[in-house]
Amino acid sequence: MLQEKHIDASIMVVKGDGCMMSEEMAREKPIETILSGPASSIIGGTFLTDTPDAMVFDMGGTTTDIAVLKNGIPLIDQEGASVGGWLTRVQAAQIYTYGMGGDxxxxxxxxxxxxxxxxxxxxxxxxxxxxxxxxxxxxxxxxxxxxxxxxxxxxxxxxxxxxxxxxxxxxxxxxxxxxxxxxxxxxxxxxxxxxxxxxxxxxxxxxxxxxxxxxxxxxxxxxxxxxxxxxxxxxxxxxxxxxxxxxxxxxxxxxxxxxxERIVNELCYTCLQSMVSYEGQKIWLKDDATVMYMINKALSPAEDQKFDCSYSLNMPIIGIGAPIAAWLPQVAEKLNTDLIIPEHAEVANAVGVAAGKIMETVKVLIKPGEKDGTYLMHAPWERKYFEDLQEAVAYALDDAKRHASRAAQKAGAKEFELVVNHEDVYARASMLDNGDVYIETRIEVTAAGRPEWEREEEKEKFFVDLAGC
Known part of the structure; x- marks a missing residue:
């Protein structure tokens, strides 16, 4: 297929958090592709609309997948993707999936x-x-x-x-x-x-x-x-x-x-449930008859009901997938929000793959050592003692940048930017003591960049071909 389109590009694979990695890295860590399909759709919807804060609503034949964007990125599930009720501990975008689709x-x-x-x-x-x-x-x-x-x-x-x-x-x-x-x-x-x-x-x-x-x-x-x-x-x-x-x-x-009406209401439930889950509430709306009574009053009001209810999403809905044009306008109307259906919404998944970035993150932790006045650096690749905190921090920063850069290059990035987060954590010893007690230093370095392309014109052709699929 790529040869027919005269595309000379490296093969990249999507991870569960929507980022990209090289074919080589995918062979080493295939488990990181969990939920990569829905993640690609989310990235595609974001790219096609350039809307930083929104609910991305991907409706297919079998399921509806929903993610909430903040500053253009979905929340990452820190406990890892859940598959069949089992936590995988694999970092993935927080996606809410429901058995509701065209089929x-x-x-x-x-x-x-x-x-x-x-x-x-x-x-x-x-x-x-x-x-x-x-x-x-x-x-x-x-x-x-x-x-x-x-x-x-x-x-x-x-x-x-x-x-x-x-x-x-x-x-x-x-x-x-x-x-x-x-x-x-x-x-x-x-x-x-x-x-x-x-x-x-x-x-x-x-x-x-x-x-x-x-x-x-x-x-x-x-x-x-x-x-x-x-x-x-x-x-x-x-x-x-x-x-x-x-x-x-x-x-x-x-x-x-x-x-x-039943189909539209079911889709409204998925939106409301996703927002409840996004806010960290472990509540399943349909399990509570009282909650459903109030929701149904809003979604399907009776002509003679004595009081009305209404709900609104404080962000627009980005609709992607084949059936959305038929169902989502009514969903947005009932939830009192705006609907954005981008051009080429039906191939947002493919666009997400082409538009995805490579992001490799390295985390290092520094804590007090076993002996007073010493510090222990905990990194995925080594543990190292230091007698000076500033020396430990400098070493950890340099090492983290080096490992993040290597990871990004291995994932397929040619040019990338290093984003560093450095936090020193202290605690007050007591109400009478003005001195602070050192707890730990947290260092996080992220290498972010685009996948390597042989020629810029090939990249532009790739996007044109995807849009025409």
Whole structure:
């Protein structure tokens, strides 16, 4: 790809904090690429808008990733990125991820309410574009009053791969796999083919193994029905919406309106939750009925409610990702803030990679030694005793600058700037003693620069090509 574009540039890899490193360093420390995808999007959104303080909102097919910018950079999670509930201790941008995207599963729960996500499914419109017979299958479905316990009447399934020899499946699951070998089928079709009750046909095990995939109504289908998006099979999306609408006794247009409001409100929740988390509060809004009562009054006010609530974000939202133009204007309106959708927002991730900087930080700590009048320097590469504090500080500063410079060069930076933070920490001995007691010296040196490019014109061409992708 790079050769086709006549780009002669070094291969750079994004780290979880949005900075860059060389291919060589990535091979040495591959774990530092955790959450690099969302981090790239954040850097791209910042670059495209030049907005220092904002909420970057990246909505994709599966998830929504949110980061809060201050002075143009996201907060760095000092405890490290969390993956699957486990702290990695790998420095990464503080990104809040939610199971809400264009492919989120739209369901009718047992109370007859519309629920969106967090599960991800294939949109009906997308799959039916390749397999239009699904539209015909959806014409024959379950009776309106039939109670489905584990599925939606709109659910269809398609085959992905054979299970491995180590994965145990039942005879019924094997027959499902055989039925889906040729093309996807609706749940109703499978129950007729297997001659079984749908509530006795739990296909989640095969879905969890990645053997089959669930297909159903999603926000992408809602956009096809209301005409905001028309890339795939609109007829399939309409059929799915009609089925769900009939199950709660409303018309197609009303269902689309209700579903759209639910989607927008869910996106508003993600913004509010992100701000609560950004402020250091370990509160999950949806777990508190009182909080949700007040939030819902603001997001979906009733015509006859006796008092109103409202919320506002004191910063704009930068929207990036394919579906944002359809949903974020209403989100910004409900949260009383400005919305910025930059040009080329759909490729902000790629722009973030091209615009990223190399930043390598070295930290050194100096503390009193075991003997009075001595000082011990703690650095990642050595421990060294000194009898004079100024000598220890001078040595630590020079050594930290040298190691930061080497790290930046190894990461791929040709030209860089050294930023030094030096802090001496003292404590008052007592209320009666005017003398201060030395505690420690903290030294932090950061080398920041751009990746090395062979020629400046190649860099400019790289950005032009990315924007045209």
């Amino acid at each position: 989120s599963y739209i369901q009718i729960n047992r109370e007859g309410q519309i629920q969106v996500g967090p599960q991800r499914v294939w949109p009906l419109s997308v799959v039916a574009d390749q397999f239009p017979q699904l539209v015909d299958e959806l014409n024959i479905t379950f009776e309106k009053g039939y109670n489905l316990m584990f599925a939606q009447a709109t659910d269809c399934f398609m085959f992905l791969k054979r299970p491995s020899h180590a994965e145990q499946i039942t005879d019924q699951e094997e027959r499902v796999i055989e039925a889906l070998q040729g093309c996807p089928h609706s749940l109703y079709y499978l129950t007729q083919f297997l001659e079984t009750d749908p509530n006795l046909l739990d296909l989640q095990h095969l879905v969890n193994m990645g053997v089959i995939a669930r297909i159903s109504v999603t926000p992408t289908d809602i956009l096809h029905v209301n005409g905001a998006y028309n890339r795939w099979n609109r007829e399939a999306a309409i059929k799915g919406v009609d089925i769900l609408a009939s199950r709660i006794g409303v018309g197609r247009d009303e269902f689309v309106e209700l579903a759209a």
